[in-house]
Amino acid sequence: MxxxxxxxxxxxxxxxxxxxxxxxxxxxxxxxxxxxxxxxxxxxxxxxxxxxxxxxxxxxxxxxxxxxxxxxxxxxxxxxxxxxxxxxxxxENIDVSLPARPHRVGGYHPLTLMLREICGVFRDMGFTVYESPHVELDEMSFQLLNIPKHHPARDMQDTFFVSEDVVMRPHTSPGQIRAMRELGPGPVQVILPGMCYRNEDISARSEIQFHQVEGVLVGEHVRFSDLKGILLNFARRLFGPDQAIKMRGSYFPFTEPSVEVDIKCTLCHGEGCRICKHTGWLELLGAGLMHPVVLKNGGYDPTKVRGIAFGLGVARLALLRHQIEDIRLFFQNDCRFLSQFQ
Ligand SMILES: [Zn+2]
The missing domain is CATH 1.20.1270 (Substrate Binding Domain Of Dnak; Chain:A; Domain 2)
Known part of the structure; x- marks a missing residue:
């Protein structure tokens, strides 16, 4: 070695x-x-x-x-x-000079915003908010509103029944009776906002649950022209000072006479377009003078007082306001859709 x-x-x-x-x-x-x-x-x-x-x-x-x-x-x-x-x-280097990612904060749902705006307009006209139950008696929902059992008008909507005498309210109208009985016998001026339920096929136009706002005005000097004034003012507050409304005769069991109220098409201003199906008008809500039977069931003497009532769909107004064509968008909770209303 x-x-x-x-x-x-x-x-x-x-x-x-x-x-x-x-x-x-x-x-x-x-x-x-x-x-x-x-x-x-x-x-x-x-x-x-x-x-x-x-x-x-x-x-x-x-x-x-x-x-x-x-x-x-x-x-x-x-x-x-x-x-x-x-x-x-x-x-692992951190670049502290990079701009921060935006912190997204939540906002109100477009239907909540619409509902609040509607309530705000009616509050300005002297209405107060009256809340009534979502789960209602058949009696309140139909019978006292001049729709007895087996009345054909019950077929105007397919109601969810909880039991034989209890329903998920198909409209906010039972609140009319409750409000009159609780706040009467003097003048009553309330709006009844809330969720309603109907067994309908879900489509671009209808959902099984939806917000309604009902309005009730009862008093000795109430006239049909009050209804016109209130609704015209409402339409102008929501859709602009030049907005026009049109009343068409219609039928609801709890009002007589009954009308359906249209507004001039917000898109074409009456010229006629795809949205208004070339009629120049868009359906806004249903209304009328309260039926004497309903006034009586609310505790009033229909020979001495009169009432007006109207009911509108919140989603319908939001569709008109934002020119949206499918009501289902409101319930899909896609942030890309919802964030446009913040
Ligand atoms: Zn149009």
Whole structure:
């Protein structure tokens, strides 16, 4: 065994150390060369095979080579660790100068906004809000509103029955009776906003639940012209000061006479377009003078007082206001749709 053999080996070991590019590669290099079972240890142990007079020089030479390899290994370890740290710092770097992502805050649903606006307009005209139950007696929902059992007018809507005598209210009208009985016998001027339920096929025009706002005005001097004035004012507040309304004769069991009220098409202003089906008018709500039977059931003498009533769909108004063609959009809760109303 000659020292030159060890030197030759060391040259190779230094070269392979230089090619280590990760801490894992470095560990296996250490295993091969510097560990207890490594090649360098084998050289150290081979000192017995060296001629006795050369043993000292050989031993010193090997130790020197070992020292250099150890030092090179430590330096390489430091280099690789530094490089890994630098890489990690670079990848985890936070750019504090980047603009922040906008923090999205919630907003009111377009139907809530519409409902509040409607209530606001009627409040300005002196109406107060009266709330009545969603789950109602059949008596309140139909019988006292001049729709006895088996009356054909019951087929105007398909009602959800909770039991034989209890329904999910199909309209806000039962609130008329409740309001008159609670607030009468003096004048009553209330709006009844709330959710209503009908077993209808869901389509672009109808949902099984929907908001209605009902209006009731009862008093000795109430006349049909009050209804016209109130509704014209309402239409103008919502759709602009030049808005016109049109009344068409209609039928509801709880009003007599009954009318349906149209507004001039908000899109074509009466010229005729696709939205108004070229009629120039859009259906707004149903209304009328309260039927004497209903007034009587509310606790009034129909020969002494008169009442007017109207009922409108909140979603319908929102459709008209925003020129939306599908009512289902309001209930799908797609933020891309809803955020347009914030
Ligand atoms: Zn039109």
């Amino acid at each position: 000659e020292l030159s053999q060890v030197e030759q080996y060391a040259t190779g070991a230094h070269a392979s150390l230089a090619t280590c590019d990760s801490l894992e590669a470095l560990a296996s290099w250490h295993q091969q060369h510097l560990a207890k079972a490594g090649e360098l240890t084998a050289f150290k142990k081979s000192v017995g095979k060296v001629a006795p007079e050369e043993r000292k020089a050989f031993g010193m030479g090997v130790n020197q080579i070992a020292g250099k390899l150890e030092a090179a290994f430590k330096q390489k370890t430091t280099e690789l660790k530094d490089a890994e740290l630098a890489l990690r710092l670079a990848s």
